[in-house]
Amino acid sequence: MNTNNSIRLNKVLRELNISLDKVITVFSKLGYEIEARPTTKIDLYLYELLKIELKYDAPVKPVFFNDNLITTPSVINKVREKFGIPKSIYKYYSPTEYSFESVQYKYLYFAKPSDFNDPFDCNNNLISFINENSKNKTRHKSKEKKFAKKMKNVGICCFSRTKDSVLMWSHYASKHKGYISFAFY
Incomplete structure (x- = not known):
């Protein structure tokens, strides 16, 4: 996997404020199987797809x-x-x-x-x-x-x-x- 186009799950979990179980569940529903470890890397495409699926809105900063x-x-x-x-x-x-x-x-x-x-x-x-x-x-x-x-x-x-x-x-x-x-x- 190209490291420039990937992100570690622990970073995703912190940024989206969700659990590892939730990520695994969402990816399973979408037909993607990923290893359930915080150090697992996922493609940026999957990361964007996860945000869309979760209807994630970045926190508004004044x-x-x-x-x-x-x-x-x-x-x-x-x-x-x-x-x-x-x-x-x-x-x-x-x-x-x-x-x-x-x-x-x-x-x-x-x-x-x-x-x-x-x-x-x-x-x-x-x-x-x-x-x-x-x-x-x-x-x-x-x-x-x-x-x-x-x-x-x-x-x-x-x-x-x-x-x-x-x-x-x-x-x-x-x-x-x-x-x-x-x-x-």
């Missing part, structure tokens, strides 16, 4: 709004240093008339956050506008209003560094019926 989160060239450079610049990026599409048209005429659609299928994406209620530096930890109501106003005029177009994510194919490519396009750098 985002704190402060001036350091504003995207500036220095912030972008720090992200690039940490993750590197991908050699190619991928866009997952559903097989619709509009998505074929966007590839044919070489344009991108920027969706409003209010149109997202995930209610947690770009949700203002998940952002803390509390001033951490003040003694009373007061809210930045003016920043909160500005942010909400800006979000009404924002469009988002998403890309991926990977072309083989089971979750991306499931969610953004109509349950594996869509396609991807890519760009090389």
Whole structure:
């Protein structure tokens, strides 16, 4: 088994907060037999399949709004240093008339956050506008209003560094019926 494309069960158990018995039961129902040891390695495909089967949602972590989160060239450079610049990026599409048209005429659609299928994406209620530096930890109501106003005029177009994510194919490519396009750098 390729170690770059696998994960140990003990890591899966911790991350998903489930028991080894539960994992074995789910895989058995799906027709996969795995060794019932925490040190057993499973393919990343099986790991993604397990998350789908368990309807796993990653825990939501609050985002704190402060001036350091504003995207500036220095912030972008720090992200690039940490993750590197991908050699190619991928866009997952559903097989619709509009998505074929966007590839044919070489344009991108920027969706409003209010149109997202995930209610947690770009949700203002998940952002803390509390001033951490003040003694009373007061809210930045003016920043909160500005942010909400800006979000009404924002469009988002998403890309991926990977072309083989089971979750991306499931969610953004109509349950594996869509396609991807890519760009090389």
